[in-house]
Amino acid sequence: MPLTGALFSGVSGINTNGNAMNIIGDNIANVNTVGFKSTRAVFADLLSVQMGGAKIGTGSRLASADRIFSQGGIESTNNVTDMAIQGNGLFVLRNNEGGTFYTRAGQFNLDKRGVLVNPQGLKVQGIQLDAAGQPVSGLTDITLNNRLLIAPVATTKITLAGNFDASVATPYLPYPTDAVGTEATSNEWFSASNFSTIVTVYDSLGDAHDLTFLFRKAANDLWDYRVVTASNDVTGGTPGKLIQVSDPGAALEFNPDGTINLGGATNVTNITFNWNNGSNVPQVISGGVPGDLNIIDFNQFAAPSSVSTLSQNGVKPGTLTSISIDEKGLVTGLFSSGLSQSLYRVSLADFTNPEGLTHVGNSLFTQSSDAGEVIYGDPATGGFGTVLSSSLELSTVDLAAEFVKMVITQRGFQANSRTITVTDGLLEEIANLKR
Numbered sequence: 424m425p426l427t428g429a430l431f432s433g434v435s436g437i438n439t440n441g442n443a444m445n446i447i448g449d450n451i452a453n454v455n456t457v458g459f460k461s462t463r464a465v466f467a468d469l470l471s472v473q474m475g476g477a478k479i480g481t482g483s484r485l486a487s488a489d490r491i492f493s494q495g496g497i498e499s500t501n502n503v504t505d506m507a508i509q510g511n512g513l514f515v516l517r518n519n520e521g522g523t524f525y526t527r528a529g530q531f532n533l534d535k536r537g538v539l540v541n542p543q544g545l546k547v548q549g550i551q552l553d554a555a556g557q558p559v560s561g562l563t564d565i566t567l568n569n570r571l572l573i574a575p576v577a578t579t580k581i582t583l584a585g586n587f588d589a590s591v592a593t594p595y596l597p598y599p600t601d602a603v604g605t606e607a608t609s610n611e612w613f614s615a616s617n618f619s620t621i622v623t624v625y626d627s628l629g630d631a632h633d634l635t636f637l638f639r640k641a642a643n644d645l646w647d648y649r650v651v652t653a654s655n656d657v658t659g660g661t662p663g664k665l666i667q668v669s670d671p672g673a674a675l676e677f678n679p680d681g682t683i684n685l686g687g688a689t690n691v692t693n694i695t696f697n698w699n700n701g702s703n704v705p706q707v708i709s710g711g712v713p714g715d716l717n718i719i720d721f722n723q724f725a726a727p728s729s730v731s732t733l734s735q736n737g738v739k740p741g742t743l744t745s746i747s748i749d750e751k752g753l754v755t756g757l758f759s760s761g762l763s764q765s766l767y768r769v770s771l772a773d774f775t776n777p778e779g780l781t782h783v784g785n786s787l788f789t790q791s792s793d794a795g796e797v798i799y800g801d802p803a804t805g806g807f808g809t810v811l812s813s814s815l816e817l818s819t820v821d822l823a824a825e826f827v828k829m830v831i832t833q834r835g836f837q838a839n840s841r842t843i844t845v846t847d848g849l850l851e852e853i854a855n856l857k858r
Contacts, residue, residue: 435482436839442485458528458786459818496817504531507816510808512771516545528786537568549767556765571743573758575629578737584720585730605667618728625737626702644677658699677723748812752802
């Protein structure tokens with residue numbers, strides 16, 4: 424091998440260390456890039472040549488630049504759509520043309536259509552869920568806009584509790600006839616009552632209706648009650664009146680100590696509505712002891728009549744107001760009606776060799792033959808990591824290690840430059856032999 428071979432060995436060393444310095448510079452430049460995975464330079468020697476029975480190397484080359492998929496640190500944020508993966512897996516993104524990309528950078532937000540996207544507008548993929556939390560789609564865009572509605576829930580249960588004043592007298596005027604469908608003016612109903620309270624209930628369409636509970640002291644230990652509503656809300660009702668919707672015989676009997684007597688004359692009857700707005704009818708709240716109409720927690724003490732508990736299980740339709748994301752990637756929507764519902768589950772992807780993925784910039788990767796087949800799955804299952812909402816995975820660049828590599832690479836570059844300088848001196852000495 425002629426002496427000039429040392430020149431080419433030095434050049435190869437300069438090129439190799441120069442490329443290694445480019446990798447180090449790229450790592451340092453991305454020290455604050457969310458989800459960035461650092462790269463390391465892998466050197467390899469060039470093919471040796473046979474010289475006088477000995478094999479002499481001809482320099483070095485950059486064999487590969489390996490992307491290291493180690494776990495990065497986690498930073499907390501105030502944005503619920505920011506996500507980090509603790510463990511294995513990558514987020515799945517798609518562009519408008521259907522191209523699929525993978526990333527560990529979870530800086531996500533909602534675009535103008537309510538689609539969850541990354542800063543480049545690529546759409547985060549997940550599985551859509553029904554109200555029971557069961558999958559109803561394959562990989563699809565996660566859409567979370569404020570036009571998303573949750574269905575109403577018709578009232579089927581009412582709970583009332585409180586106290587009836589034992590010291591009041593029985594009203595002079597009686598209730599109108601005790602029968603479902605009895606209509607009377609407000610004055611006729613309220614003049615026959617000692618105490619009343621209103622409960623708002625919802626039908627199958629989510630329309631609200633006011634039920635008025637009227638309580639009348641019939642005897643020292645006995646209270647009758649009626650449930651009425653606006654007649655114009657009920658099929659066949661007369662506008663301007665209140666109509667009875669409780670079955671006949673509704674009464675509550677009390678013991679001498681003021682507690683409810685669940686036997687005797689106590690009779691919690693059904694409430695039946697036949698709304699005229701096209702909702703499901705009849706809508707029934709069953710009585711009985713126990714029953715869906717729970718009013719057996721009243722007492723009769725010598726204290727002002729009052730209601731201490733009032734609740735019902737119906738809700739109106741609701742629009743999406745906010746979301747939460749748990750460690751299993753479950754996206755739950757909170758609606759204006761007060762209900763919450765599972766909407767999507769964020770999907771993750773994994774590969775046999777994620778280091779073999781093709782890096783395409785913006786912390787994005789695409790599948791390659793070196794990475795192996797893609798495997799999709801749910802967070803926190805089958806070896807996939809957990810999802811941390813309001814968090815971001817930081818760059819895996821270790822600045823201290825990169826500076827040490829920089830020093831070593833710089834010295835390697837200098838040494839190879841020195842090889843060329845020394846070889847040039849030797850060649851100069853050979854050229855001077857003719858003198």
